[in-house]
Amino acid sequence: MMMSSSSKPKPYPIDTAAKHDLLAARKKIFPKEAISISKAIISAMCNAGQSGDPLDLFDFFFNESKMKPDISTCNLIIKSHCEEGRLEDALRLYNHLISMTTTTPSPDHKTYDLLTKALVDVGTMDHALGLLLSGRAELFNFQQPGMYMNLIRGYLEQGNLYMAYQLRDDFKTCSIRNRIAILNSVFDEYLFKQGKDEEAMELYRTYGFTANVHVSTPYLEILLKYGKKTQAWEFFHYMLDNYVDRCIGLDEDTLNMMVNECIEAGQFSDAVNIFAKTKAKLNYLRT
Numbered sequence: 001m002m003m004s005s006s007s008k009p010k011p012y013p014i015d016t017a018a019k020h021d022l023l024a025a026r027k028k029i030f031p032k033e034a035i036s037i038s039k040a041i042i043s044a045m046c047n048a049g050q051s052g053d054p055l056d057l058f059d060f061f062f063n064e065s066k067m068k069p070d071i072s073t074c075n076l077i078i079k080s081h082c083e084e085g086r087l088e089d090a091l092r093l094y095n096h097l098i099s100m101t102t103t104t105p106s107p108d109h110k111t112y113d114l115l116t117k118a119l120v121d122v123g124t125m126d127h128a129l130g131l132l133l134s135g136r137a138e139l140f141n142f143q144q145p146g147m148y149m150n151l152i153r154g155y156l157e158q159g160n161l162y163m164a165y166q167l168r169d170d171f172k173t174c175s176i177r178n179r180i181a182i183l184n185s186v187f188d189e190y191l192f193k194q195g196k197d198e199e200a201m202e203l204y205r206t207y208g209f210t211a212n213v214h215v216s217t218p219y220l221e222i223l224l225k226y227g228k229k230t231q232a233w234e235f236f237h238y239m240l241d242n243y244v245d246r247c248i249g250l251d252e253d254t255l256n257m258m259v260n261e262c263i264e265a266g267q268f269s270d271a272v273n274i275f276a277k278t279k280a281k282l283n284y285l286r287t
Helices: 014-026 031-047 052-064 071-083 087-099 109-121 125-138 146-158 161-172 177-183 185-193 197-208 213-225 229-241 252-264 268-286
Strands: none
Touching: 031 071, 052 071, 071 087, 071 109, 087 109, 109 125, 109 146, 125 146, 146 161, 146 177, 146 185, 161 177, 177 185, 177 197, 177 213, 185 197, 185 213, 197 213, 213 229, 213 252, 229 252, 229 268, 252 268
């Protein structure tokens, strides 16, 4: 059968295949492995932009089949809801998680990061703040900056500097130096947006100039975004020259970001040289 130029091929019914595969596998594997398989399938569907299928599979796996999901799988569904504009559905799942603690996993940092970002994006700052305070109280060993950064960014965009600095000061009481430095990258970007480049560069030099990739990458992205190309490349080479530990040193995402920067500028030979220099550095450290 021939298709018209406006016709699109019908997508393969991966949901049906996935259901059969998982049900067959469950007869042979432990529940934990079955959950890992289901999570991988749902993740693949979400990454492919199939918004409906992951929700159907989630319901099938964890409601009809009575499997208990892990929080990572729940976060995939929350993320899908938020990205598709179904914030109420995302919050409904969150409320289910916190109300059924004996049968469902507890929300983690990622859960609160996703939901606070979505709430800030639609301008419901009071709701986002309430959720942050809930996460602050519920999460064990709270140190991660994600949801604080979401709220601070929202308040800065509204011009509410008082609340932004209040949240920063609160985070300082419960976290560690490197994560506080990551959080301060939000203020760095705000200063660039305000045209206060000198203040922004001073903040970057104080908190961001480090070979620790977890701290440095947000600042590197900001330098590139606001046209500080020379400083960004100097910073990147500093990170590469001072790479000593793969746990905190230059990672694949940061490398790819800089390679893409070369390619977008048409500097293909520079991209190749970066790969070669990085490979040589890593090989040297392994010997």
